[in-house]
Amino acid sequence: MIAPSHRSRGETAEQILDTAEMLLQTRGYSAISYQxxxxVLGIxxxxxxxxxxxxxxxxxxVVDRYAARFQAALDDIAADQTRSALSMLAFYVGPYLEFAETPDRVCLCGALAGELMAxxxxLRARVEAFFVSHQAWLAGILERGVARGEFRLLDQPSKVARLIFGALQGGLIVKRTTGDIAQLHDVVTVVMAMLR
Amino acid sequence: MIAPSHRSRGETAEQILDTAEMLLQTRGYSAISYQxxxxVLGIxxxxxxxxxxxxxxxxxxVVDRYAARFQAALDDIAADQTRSALSMLAFYVGPYLEFAETPDRVCLCGALAGELMAxxxxLRARVEAFFVSHQAWLAGILERGVARGEFRLLDQPSKVARLIFGALQGGLIVKRTTGDIAQLHDVVTVVMAMLR
DNA sequence: GTCTATACAAAGATAGAC
DNA sequence: GTCTATCTTTGTATAGAC
Incomplete structure (x- = not known):
């Protein structure tokens, strides 16, 4: 039985978070204001x-909600022992490809990391925790893929995870700048080829 | 005979550019001010x-000067037909590793791209041009490495170049956030392993 | 819980003295 | 070329009415 997850915040608070998240992803932290x-919300x-x-x-x-939403999905996926590591990796790449389909969105934490010292x-600590946990998750998936005979890695899982994560974050940011959707697709294609 | 390259700008203007460049790399565009x-300069x-x-x-x-400085070095390197493609690639990675050794600097254009819409x-056009030209340069080096029998690529040079460039930009940004210098070293290590 | 009104600081920018 | 002084707008934040 699935109860609708009760909200710990009201409707307006959620809308504020939605709007702030969108603006942070597109314009960054320093550039956005309460105004x-x-x-956007007409308030x-x-x-x-x-x-x-x-x-x-x-x-x-905003970052806590974003990271928790992501983490819940990652936990679900990793828990399913029947799935292939390849499909798990494909799942992980999904949100990045979705952002890439928008004209101006990148990963929230990737955007914030660009202006880290400001x-x-x-907030910095949250962005760091996001990066650390995502790379650990990726390393786990890679290890799993090796154990199942799906992947052949060029180096330790944690190192390959760093390459993949950096390439996704960087690739998405470059994609938004150049406007060429193939930018991220190419990155994903080569990453997948690298694991065989 | 090497004449000292005459400056088209005065000393103060150069110091302003130096300081602005440093602040942009650490804090981004929106967060910095004339003040x-x-x-910093005491003016x-x-x-x-x-x-x-x-x-x-x-x-x-700032971006024009940064990009021109980078481009001049890239042109010099690529023109030297005696160098190996591997040493050219190692050269390209140099500045990223240097930034990684500072506590809070990343590539100027990588930082700016995070807050692109602001x-x-x-300025956006400059960042885009930087990304496009660097990836083209990398693709050229990769192609050269293949022709010389130094590299074996997983896909077309332009696609592999996108992976490498994104990984360097993303890896550097992640490195600054986590503070772990190995972050970028690992990325470079795996990239090099990928090319054999 | 949302509004008006306001305080206060900082930002980008200009005018004009030196 | 650099300064002081000033203008205008925006940003973060609070007080208090509704």
Whole structure:
């Protein structure tokens, strides 16, 4: 029985997070303001301060929600022992390819990492945790693929995971800049070829 | 005979560009201000406006200088027919590894690309041109390595170049976030292994 | 919970003295 | 070429009415 996951936040708070997430992905942290978010939602700046008193807290809430959503999906996938490692990897690449299909979105943490030193330290820590956990997850999938005879790695799983993760983050950012969707597809193609 | 390359800009203008470049690499475009630059140099905001009337123009001047410096080195290297393709690639990776040795610097264009939609359009165009030309250069080196029997590629040179470039940009950004210098070294190691 | 109003600081930019 | 002074707008944040 699947109960609808009760929200710990109200509707307005969720809309604020949605809008802030979109703006952070497209324009970054320093460039966005309460005014921008308020305009998109048709509300006033003060209403946002009611839900998220400071910009730093808002940024943290956005990243925490984003990372938790991602992590839940990764946990689900990795837990399914019947799936091939290849399909797990293909699953992981999915969100990146989806972002690549938008004109201006990249991974939230990839965008924030570009202006790392301008972020509140608590926010930096979140971005770091995101990178660390995703690379650990990838390394686990690669190890699994080796154990199942699906992958042949050029080096230790953790090192290959770093290459793949960096290539996805970097490839997505380059894709948005050049506007060429093939940028990320090519990266994924070569990554897959590398694992055989 | 080597004449000292005459500067088309004065000493102060160069110092402003140096400081702006450093701040852009560490904090990004939106987060830096004339005030920050002035404080580092011990001058006033108005003095910067004398040399670079608007922030957009300053940003463009920084990126143009950065890209030209990089390009001159790439042209020199690629022109030397006696060098191996491997040594050329090792040379290309050099600046990334140097940035990785600093606590908070990444590639200027990699940093700016994270907040792409917040940049003036002329600046975006510069970042795009940087990405396009660097990937073309890398593809040329890869092709050369294949012709010389040094490299064996998993796919077309342009596609492998995209993987390598994205991995370097992404790897450097992840490295700065996690603070682990091995992050980028591992990426380079696996890239090199991939080419054999 | 959302609004108006406001405080306060910082930003980009210009005018004009030196 | 650099400075002081100033303008205008924007940003973050709070107080208090509704």
């Amino acid at each position: 921008h978010i308020a305009e 006033r700046k003060a209403s946002i301060h009611y839900h998220f008193p400071s910009k730093g807290e808002l940024g943290i809430a 972020l509140p330290v608590e | 920050h630059i002035a404080e 006033r905001k108005a003095s910067i406006h004398y040399h670079f009337p608007s922030k957009g123009e300053l940003g463009i001047a 940049l003036p359009v002329e």
